[in-house]
Amino acid sequence: MTIKEIQEEIIEEFEMFDDWMQKYEYLIELSKDIPLLEESHKLDENLIKGCQSKVWLQASKEGETVRFTADSDAIITKGIVALLVRVYDQQKSKDILANELHFIDAIGLKEHLSMTRSNGLVSMIKQMKFYALAFQAK
DSSP states (O other): OOOOHHHHHHHHHHHHHHSSHHHHHHHHHHHSOOOOOOOOGGGGGGTTTSSSEEEEEEEETTEEEEEEEEESHHHHHHHHHHHHHHHHEEHHHHHHHHHTTTTHHHHTTGGGSSSHHHHHHHHHHHHHHHHHHHHHHH
């Protein structure tokens, strides 16, 4: 699936819920589905700076695509990073760099986050794009 198709799928999923309490519950469910990040990757160098919670992001290049795994010590934040991993995992660097994440505004995520979580979201996206840029340069 393309990044755009995955984002449209996420938007459709979130449209099923009537209020933000249900959407938060869904984020918590998503946090349980993210592939586990190996403890050996929970290093300071994989911590995303700018997040109130601890968020570890690990990236690798497999052929033409970038692979992401992540974890967080906060359940909602883990659900948010799970969404980002879902969109960007197994995508080409050039596609990650070329696509904006319109689903965030479409589902109203940013406006329902505290300022610190919103800043953390921006930091997560920047770090994922940074990895894509680094892999593209190699």
